[in-house]
Amino acid sequence: MQKIQTQGVHHITLNGADRQTSIDFWEGVLGMPFVFEQPNLDDHDVNHLYFDPGDGRLITIFTDEARKKDSSPNPNAPGTVHHIAFSVSRATFTQVERRLEERGIPNSGHKDRGFMDSIYFRDPLGHLLELASYKFEPPVGFTHAQVLLEAHRIRVARGDMAISDVHLADAIEDLVKRSQESLSDDRGPKQPY
Incomplete structure (x- = not known):
């Protein structure tokens, strides 16, 4: 048996109410460009709107003019x-x-x-x-997830409850040290003053 390896979120689809409410919120409040629309191919009475959340992936909304918006949680x-x-x-x-x-x-x-x-x-x-x-920004060649994994390991080893700035800074330093060679024999901290 083998895994089915994912490579990121492809899209998320939410049930919306009317078309204009979705456009006004997703583009007019959150700034996500409205990139295309078509009928829901499984139910042609429902419209399907597509928005780009900023990374080229998609947030899509099923809309139906007969549905009324309800802001209840x-x-x-x-x-x-x-x-x-x-x-x-x-x-x-x-x-x-x-x-x-x-x-x-x-x-x-x-x-x-x-x-x-x-x-x-x-x-x-x-x-x-x-x-x-x-x-934080991850070092070149690393992702946020890789920094968080390393920060988690550091946090657990130190017995701390949650990741904080010190764990992030130390994780970034460790990742750079492991991925970037140096001519120095001793890469430890120094006091040159």
């Missing part, structure tokens, strides 16, 4: 989606709370997650969304 039960998180730049993150408040959108305010900063709010249909900004 979606169920929080086993088998349901808790939230969807989207990446934003640090510069954008510092503006998110104000920009949501300008629209009257309730939100969690800034949440420090140790390795990232987050803010939570609901879309017009009750889906919980998160906008997240990493506190």
Whole structure:
């Protein structure tokens, strides 16, 4: 038996209400370009809208003009989606709370997650969304996930509860040391002053 190896999220499809609500939210609030639409090929009475969340992948929405929007929170039960998180730049993150408040959108305010900063709010249909900004950039040739895996190992070895800046900094240093050769015999910290 072999695994079925995934290579990333292809797309996420949500059930929407009317077409314009989806366009106004996904493009008009979150800035995701509306890239194409067509009928739902499994149900031609439903429309299928496609948005680019910023990485060339897709968020798609099934819309039906007969469905009314309901902003009640979606169920929080086993088998349901808790939230969807989207990446934003640090510069954008510092503006998110104000920009949501300008629209009257309730939100969690800034949440420090140790390795990232987050803010939570609901879309017009009750889906919980998160906008997240990493506190670090991975070294060239590495991904955020690889840095987090290394930071996790460091955190566990030290007996700490959650990843913090020190774990991230040490993880990045370790990854660079292992991946980049040096002519120095001793690559340890020094005090040249």
